[in-house]
Amino acid sequence: MSGNAKSSADGAEIHDRGYRRYEGARSGVVGAVRSLVWQTIRSILGLGRPARHKVFPVIVVVIAALPAVVFLGVALLFRDLGDDSLVNYSDLFGFSVAPIMIYAAMVAPEALVRDRRDGMFSLYLSTPLTRPTYVAAKALAVLAVMMIIALGPVLLALVGYTVVGDGPDGVVEWFKVFFRLTAAGLVISAVLAAVSMAGSSVTDRRAFASVAVILVIFGGAIVSSILVDAADFSNTYALLDPMGTAGETATRILGESPEQGGSVSELSDIDTGVVFLGTAAWFAAGAGIVGYKYRKLEAT
Amino acid sequence: MQFGAQHALDSLDVDVQSGVTGLVGANGAGKTTLMSLVLGLRVPTAGQTRVLGLDPRTKGAELRAQIGYGPERNVLPQDMPASDFVKHMAEVRGMPRNEARGRASDALWLVGLGEERARALGTMSTGQRQRVKLAQAIASDPALLLLDEPTDGLDPVQRDEMLSLIRQVSREYGIDVVLSSHLLEEVERICDHIVALDAGRLVAQGRLDDLVGDEQGVVVELAETADQAQAFDDVVSRLSESRLEVRRGEVGSRIEVIGPDADLVADLVRDAVADANARVIRIERRRRRLEDLFAVGTP
Numbered sequence: 352m353s354g355n356a357k358s359s360a361d362g363a364e365i366h367d368r369g370y371r372r373y374e375g376a377r378s379g380v381v382g383a384v385r386s387l388v389w390q391t392i393r394s395i396l397g398l399g400r401p402a403r404h405k406v407f408p409v410i411v412v413v414i415a416a417l418p419a420v421v422f423l424g425v426a427l428l429f430r431d432l433g434d435d436s437l438v439n440y441s442d443l444f445g446f447s448v449a450p451i452m453i454y455a456a457m458v459a460p461e462a463l464v465r466d467r468r469d470g471m472f473s474l475y476l477s478t479p480l481t482r483p484t485y486v487a488a489k490a491l492a493v494l495a496v497m498m499i500i501a502l503g504p505v506l507l508a509l510v511g512y513t514v515v516g517d518g519p520d521g522v523v524e525w526f527k528v529f530f531r532l533t534a535a536g537l538v539i540s541a542v543l544a545a546v547s548m549a550g551s552s553v554t555d556r557r558a559f560a561s562v563a564v565i566l567v568i569f570g571g572a573i574v575s576s577i578l579v580d581a582a583d584f585s586n587t588y589a590l591l592d593p594m595g596t597a598g599e600t601a602t603r604i605l606g607e608s609p610e611q612g613g614s615v616s617e618l619s620d621i622d623t624g625v626v627f628l629g630t631a632a633w634f635a636a637g638a639g640i641v642g643y644k645y646r647k648l649e650a651t
Numbered sequence: 652m653q654f655g656a657q658h659a660l661d662s663l664d665v666d667v668q669s670g671v672t673g674l675v676g677a678n679g680a681g682k683t684t685l686m687s688l689v690l691g692l693r694v695p696t697a698g699q700t701r702v703l704g705l706d707p708r709t710k711g712a713e714l715r716a717q718i719g720y721g722p723e724r725n726v727l728p729q730d731m732p733a734s735d736f737v738k739h740m741a742e743v744r745g746m747p748r749n750e751a752r753g754r755a756s757d758a759l760w761l762v763g764l765g766e767e768r769a770r771a772l773g774t775m776s777t778g779q780r781q782r783v784k785l786a787q788a789i790a791s792d793p794a795l796l797l798l799d800e801p802t803d804g805l806d807p808v809q810r811d812e813m814l815s816l817i818r819q820v821s822r823e824y825g826i827d828v829v830l831s832s833h834l835l836e837e838v839e840r841i842c843d844h845i846v847a848l849d850a851g852r853l854v855a856q857g858r859l860d861d862l863v864g865d866e867q868g869v870v871v872e873l874a875e876t877a878d879q880a881q882a883f884d885d886v887v888s889r890l891s892e893s894r895l896e897v898r899r900g901e902v903g904s905r906i907e908v909i910g911p912d913a914d915l916v917a918d919l920v921r922d923a924v925a926d927a928n929a930r931v932i933r934i935e936r937r938r939r940r941l942e943d944l945f946a947v948g949t950p
Contacts, residue, residue: 478743
């Protein structure tokens with residue numbers, strides 16, 4: 352379509368092209384996934400939405416970052432206490448358990464349930480997106496947001512410790528710690544994202560989905576605690592606790608086992624391979640439920 | 652296309668041409684199911700579908716990148732500004748980010764929502780939301796536009812405006828449109844082609860001009876009064892004597908008179924009515940309407 356152009360005496364032109372045909376390149380499935388990931392992240396964090404949608408994510412981020420900030424302050428103020436004043440990274444992951452769980456219960460329901468309830472899921476499937484690419488985009492978005500809570504505080508601590516002179520020795524060591532932290536944060540985020548998305552796949556009510564996620568996470572911890580602590584079953588049953596299992600995997604990745612000065616848990620004496628398998632099983636179970644539910648989900 | 656034992660679409664052989672095609676039929680006729688097949692969201696139990704030269708089953712993503720779809724359901728996210736939503740859908744359909752922003756704005760201006768583009772969708776009226784659905788469907792410059800009941804919930808004025816917009820999109824920008832509707836009158840107004848469905852079966856398809864329009868002859872409706880019973884029979888008798896085909900209508904006082912020349916038939920009807928001293932309520936050219944297709948198609 353040709354546009355309208357108005358010329359003035361000095362040669363300036365105002366072009367009003369209006370709606371027109373498009374002959375340029377199209378971004379295809381990759382562009383569709385990228386846009387959906389970004390839009391989902393924006394929706395979860397309340398970006399581009401009224402202020403009330405931003406309150407909860409901000410509060411959770413602040414609560415999650417608080418321990419890291421406090422320990423950084425302690426390290427800065429009481430530097431003469433030496434390394435004893437420093438908390439290790441797996442403990443920092445541990446301090447973030449509550450905000451991570453709350454976030455897990457909030458993030459995936461926001462990302463998945465809304466689309467199914469208001470019909471956006473069907474509209475997305477009328478685009479180059481397919482069920483697998485749609486779910487992959489949502490999973491990437493949920494994982495990215497979970498990483499903010501799971502990894503943000505420990506990375507803040509790493510940078511803070513480095514700035515105050517208590518960080519890893521040398522660049523190589525620093526990057527080693529950085530990659531281990533990233534891997535540990537990724538494992539925790541992936542497990543909780545899978546559990547959270549599974550809970551969000553089984554109901555079309557966001558509140559019910561959040562309750563389902565909390566029940567799985569808390570319920571797993573309670574059941575494993577009863578079996579291991581009260582009923583004196585094998586410590587292997589502690590693998591029924593998804594958060595504990597993912598946390599223990601993070602500890603192993605960070606190399607902060609009790610022998611290396613880390614905290615003791617029911618899973619401390621379980622073989623690393625078994626712990627990793629337990630984590631993989633939780634992830635696979637969550638992903639399997641999501642895949643099954645979305646394969647069956649009707650789109651009109 | 653079969654759901655369990657029920658055939659949603661049965662023995663359907665449809666060939667859709669360029670322009671605006673109306674997919675008509677009552678609720679449950681299979682219109683939305685047919686659109687789902689076109690989009691590749693459903694797989695036919697038997698048979699083949701080709702859209703824009705592509706098979707939706709094997710080239711679904713590639714095909715859907717060329718289709719703009721406006722669903723019947725109210726799918727708009729409540730707290731999202733219209734411009735963000737349209738831009739996002741344009742990106743998802745393959746527009747580069749910067750291009751999508753401009754095209755979202757252009758599409759919203761085209762549907763008359765340029766001034767409202769920053770408003771949250773949840774605060775918009777039904778008419779505005781229908782326009783947003785049209786804007787998101789055209790923002791990616793589709794080759795084919797599928798609109799499922801685009802005038803649903805609109806008042807007569809809004810419906811006129813929406814139909815004009817759809818016609819404009821097709822005529823000015825050369826975008827082929829398939830729109831579904833259970834309102835035959837609005838389909839007759841803007842469509843070039845018709846696909847009529849009833850209970851999942853094809854009732855008729857073809858150019859609108861071929862399916863509806865003037866036919867040879869006139870329709871006469873006479874006043875039904877106690878003293879006119881004989882007059883009605885007299886009119887029918889006289890016209891039959893003039894070698895015209897006379898059909899008694901479903902309404903007792905209505906007759907259809909068919910002859911080679913509508914003007915001549917009208918003159919003969921006038922004379923017969925005058926001779927029989929009958930009272931005429933209405934006389935008009937005989938015309939086929941879309942309703943007639945369904946009347947013929949219904950067993």
